[in-house]
Amino acid sequence: MERMQQVVGRARAAFNSGRCRSLEFRMQQLKALERMVQEKEEEILAAIKADLHKSGHNAYSHEILGVLGELALAMDKLPSWAAPQPVKKNLLTMRDEAYICPEPLGVVLIMGAWNYPFVLVMQPLVGAIAAGNAVVVKPSEISENTARLVADLLPQYLDQELYPVVTGGISETTELLKQRFDHILFTGNSTVGKIVMAAAAKHLTPVTLELGGKSPCYIDKDCDLAVACRRITWGKYMNCGQTCIAPDYILCDPSIQSKVVENIKATLQEFYGEDVKSSPDYERIINKRHFQRILSLLEGQKIAYGGEADEASCFIAPTILTDVSPESKVMEEEIFGPVLPILTVKSVDEAIEFINRREKPLALYVFSNNKKLIKRVISETSSGGVTGNDVIMHFFLSTLPFGGVGNSGMGAYHGKHSFETFSHRRSCLIKDLKMEGMNKLRYPPGGQKKVDW
Amino acid sequence: GPQAGLVGRLRAAWLSGKTRPMEYRVAQLEALGRFLEEKQQDILEATALDMGKPPFEVELSEISICRSELNHTLNNLGTWMKDEHVEKNWVTQLDSAFIRKEPYGVVLIIGPWNYPINLLLVPLIGAIAAGNCVVVKPSEISRNVEKLVAETLPGYLDKDCFAVVTAGVEETTRLLENKFDYIFFTGSPSVGRIVMAAAAKHLTPVTLELGGKNPCYVSDACDVQNVARRVAWGRFFNAGQTCVAPDYVLCSVEMQEKLLPALREAIAEFYGPNPQESPDFARIVGHKQFQRVQALLRSGRVVIGGQTDAEARYIAPTVLVDVQHDDPVMQEEIFGPILPILTVASVDDAIAFINARERPLALYVFSSCKKVVKRVLERTSSGGFCANDTIMHMTLTSLPFGGIG
Numbered sequence: 066m067e068r069m070q071q072v073v074g075r076a077r078a079a080f081n082s083g084r085c086r087s088l089e090f091r092m093q094q095l096k097a098l099e100r101m102v103q104e105k106e107e108e109i110l111a112a113i114k115a116d117l118h119k120s121g122h123n124a125y126s127h128e129i130l131g132v133l134g135e136l137a138l139a140m141d142k143l144p145s146w147a148a149p150q151p152v153k154k155n156l157l158t159m160r161d162e163a164y165i166c167p168e169p170l171g172v173v174l175i176m177g178a179w180n181y182p183f184v185l186v187m188q189p190l191v192g193a194i195a196a197g198n199a200v201v202v203k204p205s206e207i208s209e210n211t212a213r214l215v216a217d218l219l220p221q222y223l224d225q226e227l228y229p230v231v232t233g234g235i236s237e238t239t240e241l242l243k244q245r246f247d248h249i250l251f252t253g254n255s256t257v258g259k260i261v262m263a264a265a266a267k268h269l270t271p272v273t274l275e276l277g278g279k280s281p282c283y284i285d286k287d288c289d290l291a292v293a294c295r296r297i298t299w300g301k302y303m304n305c306g307q308t309c310i311a312p313d314y315i316l317c318d319p320s321i322q323s324k325v326v327e328n329i330k331a332t333l334q335e336f337y338g339e340d341v342k343s344s345p346d347y348e349r350i351i352n353k354r355h356f357q358r359i360l361s362l363l364e365g366q367k368i369a370y371g372g373e374a375d376e377a378s379c380f381i382a383p384t385i386l387t388d389v390s391p392e393s394k395v396m397e398e399e400i401f402g403p404v405l406p407i408l409t410v411k412s413v414d415e416a417i418e419f420i421n422r423r424e425k426p427l428a429l430y431v432f433s434n435n436k437k438l439i440k441r442v443i444s445e446t447s448s449g450g451v452t453g454n455d456v457i458m459h460f461f462l463s464t465l466p467f468g469g470v471g472n473s474g475m476g477a478y479h480g481k482h483s484f485e486t487f488s489h490r491r492s493c494l495i496k497d498l499k500m501e502g503m504n505k506l507r508y509p510p511g512g513q514k515k516v517d518w
Numbered sequence: 519g520p521q522a523g524l525v526g527r528l529r530a531a532w533l534s535g536k537t538r539p540m541e542y543r544v545a546q547l548e549a550l551g552r553f554l555e556e557k558q559q560d561i562l563e564a565t566a567l568d569m570g571k572p573p574f575e576v577e578l579s580e581i582s583i584c585r586s587e588l589n590h591t592l593n594n595l596g597t598w599m600k601d602e603h604v605e606k607n608w609v610t611q612l613d614s615a616f617i618r619k620e621p622y623g624v625v626l627i628i629g630p631w632n633y634p635i636n637l638l639l640v641p642l643i644g645a646i647a648a649g650n651c652v653v654v655k656p657s658e659i660s661r662n663v664e665k666l667v668a669e670t671l672p673g674y675l676d677k678d679c680f681a682v683v684t685a686g687v688e689e690t691t692r693l694l695e696n697k698f699d700y701i702f703f704t705g706s707p708s709v710g711r712i713v714m715a716a717a718a719k720h721l722t723p724v725t726l727e728l729g730g731k732n733p734c735y736v737s738d739a740c741d742v743q744n745v746a747r748r749v750a751w752g753r754f755f756n757a758g759q760t761c762v763a764p765d766y767v768l769c770s771v772e773m774q775e776k777l778l779p780a781l782r783e784a785i786a787e788f789y790g791p792n793p794q795e796s797p798d799f800a801r802i803v804g805h806k807q808f809q810r811v812q813a814l815l816r817s818g819r820v821v822i823g824g825q826t827d828a829e830a831r832y833i834a835p836t837v838l839v840d841v842q843h844d845d846p847v848m849q850e851e852i853f854g855p856i857l858p859i860l861t862v863a864s865v866d867d868a869i870a871f872i873n874a875r876e877r878p879l880a881l882y883v884f885s886s887c888k889k890v891v892k893r894v895l896e897r898t899s900s901g902g903f904c905a906n907d908t909i910m911h912m913t914l915t916s917l918p919f920g921g922i923g
Binding site: 081083086152153154155157158163165166168170171247255258259262263265266267269274276421443445447451458459461462463464465466470471472474475476489490491492493494495496497498499501504507508509510511515 | 533535572573574575577578604605606607609610615617618620622623699707710711714715717718719721723726728740741744745747748751787788789790796797798799873884886891895896897899900901902903904905906907910911913914915916917918919922923
């Protein structure tokens with residue numbers, strides 16, 4: 066498709082013109098983006114609501130607040146992030162200048178996901194613009210309302226050649242991936258992640274892959290169950306479970322399993338009332354395909370709570386499963402839905418072993434009053450990130466790089482890490498033409514004296 | 519593939535956790551230090567056999583670089599391993615927030631033939647320091663070093679966690695079918711693509727240290743003799759088989775006139791009247807590579823050097839002029855002792871020339887005028903940049919070394 070080639074070609078020509086190198090230009094674009102988010106808040110919230118049945122209040126806190134925060138941070142810190150960083154010199158380079166110069170990579174591609182359709186394109190976009198790149202933005206076509214809105218709004222506020230939005234499904238995306246980019250940041254599942262990386266390999270394009278996995282949540286016997294369960298309930302059922310760092314499943318001692326269920330039930334009622342379906346704060350599954358996928362995970366399971374579903378509205382009630390077997394279907398893939406399996410383990414050792422037998426997850430959670438136990442779980446497992454005694458929250462501290470490892474991804478971003486992801490750190494050594502005497506030591510003809518020195 | 523058992527064994531060792539404690543890593547690194555000490559003579563012999571490497575060069579570019587990397591690592595490992603506490607926001611004031619550095623698991627390091635010890639061991643030092651298990655694959659093209667490493671290195675390291683694999687193209691393709699947790703590759707961009715494609719199947723992160731044509735702009739304002747020495751040194755070291763060597767020179771017609779005699783003098787200073795007899799000038803690594811580089815002599819016009827000896831795989835330190843931008847010598851990374859000079863009317867023309875091509879691993883500018891240096895730096899892109907010298911930015915460990923594009 067010529068269209069993709071043209072769009073990317075135009076972005077590259079615009080990048081090569083050099084106009085996005087100046088910090089003033091980048092600040093101007095970031096300010097415009099901020100204006101867009103503020104002025105079009107209603108439209109953005111409406112699009113997200115249409116896609117995910119998300120309340121304005123939730124959409125604001127999940128998607129808009131974070132973007133405004135990243136924008137403010139980037140605008141505040143850009144001069145210091147973009148400044149050359151002097152490095153420690155050695156004896157040979159004492160009189161020279163040595164520093165790392167952050168530079169734009171060129172034309173980068175951001176591929177968003179449908180579950181947080183606005184923030185997952187916007188947050189990387191902030192970093193990519195701040196780093197001085199041209200950016201091709203490809204929102205997920207599955208969250209079609211937000212995709213359409215982003216395609217409408219961005220050209221109204223940003224430089225149209227430098228930051229084009231591309232929409233479309235699989236065939237358009239395949240065509241897009243044939244083009245050459247200088248970095249690709251992709252958020253989505255591991256299967257597509259492999260396809261993206263394979264396409265990138267053809268051009269030697271570095272990638273940041275924000276993938277997923279089954280994020281385990283270990284609840285120790287020694288913890289405040291009411292608090293733990295409230296936090297877990299919040300993180301699990303927000304966005305109807307469609308969160309890459311939602312606690313996917315619980316590991317706990319059999320003796321506390323029923324208490325865990327009770328506490329989560331109580332919290333669910335607190336959050337969503339007696340009739341979840343009519344709560345404005347409870348979202349829906351994105352589409353029929355995922356609705357059916359999630360429902361099929363319930364087959365043969367012991368449903369301790371929930372299980373109600375309505376296909377017409379893609380509604381699945383907050384559901385808890387108990388005594389789940391590790392071999393069951395619900396334990397094979399990332400659930401990405403409001404279904405919470407509980408598996409029992411007799412000890413933290415068993416929990417650690419269980420976690421380590423599986424692919425490295427994007428997030429790992431452990432609840433305990435015992436700091437040593439938490440430390441141990443962290444040291445003996447691996448994951449993209451960890452929150453202890455809460456869920457999700459490590460996502461919101463932008464000084465912590467956010468990303469996966471192994472099957473859950475590679476690379477990271479947020480805050481300054483976004484700027485660095487989208488920059489090339491160019492090593493610079495500036496010498497002068499004097500002091501030639503020093504160099505004689507390295508010139509041939511060789512000799513033992515020179516070697517000894 | 520045939521190596522699956524080996525990789526499986528290393529993975530089991532990795533899962534046992536034995537590479538994680540600092541004491542373990544330090545012990546392995548110290549053993550690597552002993553390898554360098556005790557096998558120094560063997561390294562000198564093997565590199566001499568493989569490509570006529572002058573002992574003087576081996577000391578500088580293979581042995582002492584590894585030694586300083588080792589020392590630097592051992593001195594700093596404790597600090598590097600510490601959790602990095604990050605600035606907190608108001609919501610997290612009472613919490614503990616830090617970045618934990620963790621090993622990836624089983625790492626694969628594929629080394630090239632041009633600095634077969636340095637470019638294998640320096641990444642290995644990092645991988646061990648970070649607590650990984652490592653499969654090391656030395657280049658089959660530098661056969662004698664490959665043999666030395668395969669036969670003697672395992673004896674120094676813990677065989678459960680570290681292995682050396684010898685493999686040609688076929689076997690390496692099979693090796694890459696295994697799942698690794700990180701792949702570090704040094705070599706050509708075309709093989710880099712193959713490595714990354716294989717890595718994509720397992721979502722394995724990679725570091726690719728590739729190459730390119732490193733431009734060297736010489737402005738009119740400079741001390742010609744010093745420039746000539748530094749450029750000649752960088753170009754002809756290891757008979758030009760250096761990924762960060764200045765690949766070609768861009769300068770004005772006037773500067774070219776001055777540079778030629780200066781280069782001639784520098785070459786004579788370094789290698790004497792007949793470089794083939796100098797103990798300090800290397801050879802091309804193999805016949806295939808010799809033929810490839812020799813063919814590039816047909817571009818432009820030879821003004822210095824040009825002599826070859828196929829038997830000895832010797833190509834004299836050579837300078838070409840009247841080279842056109844589409845000549846064969848300008849179509850690929852030279853990786854040999856040939857320095858083409860192309861003339862440009864101005865620094866802006868030089869910048870345009872450079873920007874019309876793939877971004878190189880290194881970029882060099884020689885000028886006593888800071889403004890010129892700044893201008894080139896700001897308007898180009900490259901892995902690394904060095905003003906008024908060649909290669910030296912590689913020797914400062916506080917500067918990250920890598921490419922772009």
